[in-house]
Amino acid sequence: MKSVTLKILSLLCAGVLAALSLSACGRDPNVKQDEETAATYHVEKADDEEAETEREGYHAYGAGKTEPVMIGDVQVKVADFALRSYELAYMMAQKSFSTPTELPVDVAVQYAFTHVFFPDFHSINNKAVQYRSASADQIRGELKNQFGTDDFPITDSVLYNPGKEIFEMWIPEYGTNIYYHIDAVNIDGDEAEIITTFFNELKRETMLGRTHITVKVLSGKPVIRALTAE
Numbered sequence: 001m002k003s004v005t006l007k008i009l010s011l012l013c014a015g016v017l018a019a020l021s022l023s024a025c026g027r028d029p030n031v032k033q034d035e036e037t038a039a040t041y042h043v044e045k046a047d048d049e050e051a052e053t054e055r056e057g058y059h060a061y062g063a064g065k066t067e068p069v070m071i072g073d074v075q076v077k078v079a080d081f082a083l084r085s086y087e088l089a090y091m092m093a094q095k096s097f098s099t100p101t102e103l104p105v106d107v108a109v110q111y112a113f114t115h116v117f118f119p120d121f122h123s124i125n126n127k128a129v130q131y132r133s134a135s136a137d138q139i140r141g142e143l144k145n146q147f148g149t150d151d152f153p154i155t156d157s158v159l160y161n162p163g164k165e166i167f168e169m170w171i172p173e174y175g176t177n178i179y180y181h182i183d184a185v186n187i188d189g190d191e192a193e194i195i196t197t198f199f200n201e202l203k204r205e206t207m208l209g210r211t212h213i214t215v216k217v218l219s220g221k222p223v224i225r226a227l228t229a230e
Contacts, residue, residue: 008118058123058175061202064182069193076222082182082196084146085211086119087111090198091174096228100147107159112142113169125168125175133168138207148216148223179204190217191225 005180024072045123052061066079087096092107118124140150154160179199186193192215198208216224 005152020109028126036178036184047198051203052127054177058125058177060120060122060178060180062180062182063204064180065185066182066197069185069187069192071187071215071217071222073192074217074220074222076192076217078182078185078194080191081213081215081222082180082211083120083122083178083197085194085213085229086178086180086198087229088224088227089211091121095230098226100143100149100224101151102111103152104153105159106159108143108152109139109154109159109167110169112139112146113159113167113172114174115146116142117171121174122176122178124171125173133164134169134171136165136167139167145167145221146224148218148221148225161173177202179208183210191215192222 023173042128048082057221058080058182060079060083062079068075068077068081070076073131088111091109094103094107113134114121114124117132136154140152143150143152143165145156154167155162157167159169179202181199181204182194183196183197184193184195188193194211194215197204197210200206200208209230211229213224213229215222216225217223
C-alpha cells in the first residue's frame with residue numbers, strides 16, 4: 001500500500017513539474033498551433049499599421065488600388081502615374097488637358113527637364129540651389145518618354161539659351177509629403193483612367209483634391225495622355 005501511495009505521489013509531482021515547465025516556455029498543450037500562428041499574424045499587422053507614420057525626409061504615402069495593372073501585355077505602375085498627376089495638377093498648376101500638346105511649352109519643358117535628372121518632384125530637397133543644363137535631345141527624349149510625343153516648340157521656352165544651344169534651370173526645392181488614395185483604375189482598350197484623391201495629412205481626413213489621369217499604351221509603353229483635376 002505504501003508503495004502504491006509513493007508511486008501516485010511521484011506521478012502527481014511529475015505532472016506538476018511538466019505543467020510548470022510548459023508554462024515557463026510559453027507553450028500550452030491546450031492551445032492549437034494555428035491559434036499561435038494567428039497571434040503572430042496580429043503582431044505583423046500591428047507592424048504594418050506602424051509603418052503608416054511620418055518618416056524623415058519627403059515621401060509619398062499611398063493607399064487604395066496601388067498595385068500595378070496590365071493593359072494588354074504591358075504593366076502599368078499605377079502609383080507612379082498617380083504621383084505624375086499630382087506633379088502636373090498641383091505643382092505645375094495644370095488642372096486640365098485633353099492632349100499633351102495643350103500644355104504650355106514652358107510647363108512641358110520644365111516638367112521634362114526636372115524628370116531628366118530626378119525620378120519625381122516631391123522628394124527634391126535642395127540644401128543649396130542646384131544649377132542644371134540639358135540638351136535639346138534630352139528634353140525631347142524625356143517628353144517622348146512621359147507623353148509619347150515630343151511635338152512641342154521647345155526652343156520657344158524661356159529655359160532655352162540660344163547662345164549656348166542648351167536648356168538651363170535652377171532646380172526648385174519641390175520637397176513635400178504626398179498623401180493619396182487611389183480610388184479606381186478603369187481600363188478600356190489600350191487606356192487606363194486612374195482616379196486619385198489627395199489629402200493634407202497622413203490620416204487622410206482633409207481632402208486636397210482629386211485627379212483623373214489617362215494613361216495610354218503607345219509602342220508598348222504607358223504614357224500620359226490627358227488629365228483633369230479639382
